[in-house]
């Protein structure tokens with residue numbers, strides 16, 4: 001519980017109805033009791049001072065005030081983390097998602113330090129040699145230098161090979177010369193770059209001994225550490241107002257023959273020797289893309305967390321809000337009692353669980369692949385790239401859609417910035433684009449799937465996440481429909497296999513009829529995106545189900561029941577969403593679909609009494625939710641009224657514009 005206020009009676013009733021142990025579910029979602037306790041300890045220390053409270057809500061501030069306020073709060077939070085939190089938890093918790101999430105109590109939008117912590121520091125860890133790390137990492141961790149990640153340019157974001165910034169090695173001075181040869185080569189978008197960062201990771205085309213070796217990463221100082229003035233040869237600034245991310249000072253950056261020392265090239269995967277000789281670590285061509293893979297992996301958890309916030313707000317509000325009447329003269333029902341409202345919201349709870357458990361599983365896969373790569377084995381990297389690409393794409397896309405659904409579920413009040421739902425939406429919708437656009441990433445996964453299909457076709461055993469392709473070649477006809485969780489998952493895997501198979505057939509047919517491979521691929525990309533989406537859906541369904549079975553083995557009966565109801569809701573929801581595919585690739589009948597629909601509606605009824613308990617189990621503190629509609633105590637109307645008092649427009653009874661404009665207009669004659 002995070003509020004000392006009297007609890008709204010409807011919410012209190014909901015909590016009395018809840019029949020499972022909420023803490024047990026929190027432990028499962030956090031990854032164990034120890035982790036929950038650690039998280040709570042961090043939150044207690046970091047939020048003790050109530051530093052999040054702004055006298056004037058940040059949405060009323062001008063662009064400059066907002067930025068300054070965000071820097072002020074970032075410094076407060078950084079000091080708390082440095083001096084208090086890490087003292088208790090140890091430096092190894094520096095990059096923990098708990099710290100990132102606790103930070104949300106300080107910002108409705110985003111901290112200008114986010115990219116320093118989310119990409120600059122990870123790029124040093126992932127792309128620098130041990131010697132380089134010793135130079136840069138302590139300073140970056142201690143915030144002695146503040147960095148950004150400047151990869152995207154005005155002209156290119158997706159196509160990294162098309163970036164135009166050049167880094168040309170000069171053996172005479174043992175320096176790289178950074179240059180922006182065109183307008184389109186200007187770096188564009190990097191968070192924290194515009195006003196905050198004094199350093200950044202720059203991705204540039206490396207030239208040495210007259211030859212281009214493709215994109216590489218460099219650490220570049222862009223501002224003086226004392227005066228914060230841009231250094232000579234550097235042009236830097238803020239790109240302007242955006243849909244969200246308005247406190248992240250996304251920036252532009254150009255170089256005019258700007259020199260940096262040779263050792264500022266991040267040299268873990270390739271080196272330029274003093275004489276200019278290029279030496280490539282011959283392991284995998286795409287290791288310089290590693291920071292993006294890391295962030296894609298973390299974004300699945302981000303999608304879950306932000307959706308959990310949105311649905312916590314929407315479910316609590318729906319328990320407090322009463323509207324309409326079911327029968328003439330009867331008491332107005334809580335809107336949560338409408339099955340259509342449950343249909344909007346319970347899938348959001350289930351999806352947040354699905355993504356959280358998938359995120360943990362993906363993180364474990366990521367660390368296992370990292371460990372293999374340390375030993376020199378890069379064989380598992382393509383599968384990780386395919387998985388992280390499609391899971392990033394789908395989780396951010398679904399989270400975006402469901403956060404908007406949560407906002408719709410809150411009616412007019414959901415449109416208020418003070419509900420926090422518009423901020424959440426604006427923040428999460430960007431995740432569908434950045435770190436790899438949705439379509440582009442699914443097409444990366446599709447490349448992997450087509451290759452896996454060809455391997456399975458030739459009788460080779462393929463990796464576990466596509467093992468269903470081996471089954472595809474040993475079974476004849478449509479998959480037998482079976483309403484069990486395992487049965488539904490098998491059918492979804494058959495849908496994926498069928499769609500990949502169709503893609504392969506289309507590509508081959510097009511090639512047979514005279515197209516070259518590139519055009520045949522291009523013409524098939526609509527289907528390929530669809531196939532990759534189906535594959536990813538099957539991975540999420542499979543992982544969610546497996547993890548729930550594994551994690552609830554020793555749970556109490558009621559926890560087992562409610563978590564099973566949620567995972568069944570998820571499976572049934574997606575089966576109903578995809579009836580066209582199921583009819584095409586399985587033996588499902590119309591009668592089976594009717595049964596599924598009934599099963600889905602019965603699940604809504606079963607989950608209803610535990611809905612508030614389920615969102616309480618996300619255990620997101622009021623300070624982090626920052627919502628007038630979603631607080632633990634349910635004082636929705638009181639909070640909306642309190643917010644009105646903070647509105648600067650209400651400071652004076654008559655606005656000066658009345659005398660300046662309105663009155664003259666009213667007095668003027670037609």
Ligand SMILES: CCCCCCCC/C=C\CCCCCCCCCCCCC/C=C/C(=O)SCCNC(=O)CCNC(=O)[C@H](O)C(C)(C)COP(=O)(O)OP(=O)(O)OC[C@H]1O[C@@H](n2cnc3c(N)ncnc32)[C@H](O)[C@@H]1OP(=O)(O)O
Pocket residue numbers: 077078081082094095096097099100103114115117118119141142143149151152157158159160161191286287289290292293295298299302381382385434435436437440444447448
């Ligand atoms: C003490 C102080 C304390 C402070 C306290 C504060 C507390 C805070 C605490 C903690 C903080 C923690 C922070 C956590 C943060 C979590 C949130 C993070 C938010 C971050 C916000 C990010 C904002 C946005 C950033 C960005 O967007 S950066 C730019 C990203 N850009 C992209 O993603 C570009 C997308 N494009 C591509 O990835 C590629 O160009 C491509 C589309 C993949 C194509 O590349 P190309 O080279 O052309 O390859 P292809 O020819 O298509 O393929 C060739 C081949 O390569 C394979 N491939 C491709 N990519 C990869 C890869 N990455 N890995 C492996 N393999 C790859 C591909 O599959 C092909 O293989 P085959 O030939 O075999 O098929």
Ligand SMILES: Cc1cc2nc3c(=O)[nH]c(=O)nc-3n(C[C@H](O)[C@H](O)[C@H](O)COP(=O)(O)OP(=O)(O)OC[C@H]3O[C@@H](n4cnc5c(N)ncnc54)[C@H](O)[C@@H]3O)c2cc1C
Pocket residue numbers: 115149150151152155156157158159188189190191245250430433434435436437438439440443
């Ligand atoms: C809020 C925000 C923060 C960001 N922060 C950073 C940052 O810190 N550092 C940084 O370097 N960058 C950052 N970016 C940039 C981001 O990484 C790029 O915007 C993103 O990778 C998409 O690239 P693009 O803008 O070039 O889109 P484009 O590639 O131009 O995409 C436009 C459209 O074309 C389609 N398309 C493009 N290529 C293909 C293809 N091959 N096949 C099919 N369709 C295609 C896309 O699907 C999309 O529909 C940020 C962006 C945003 C919005």
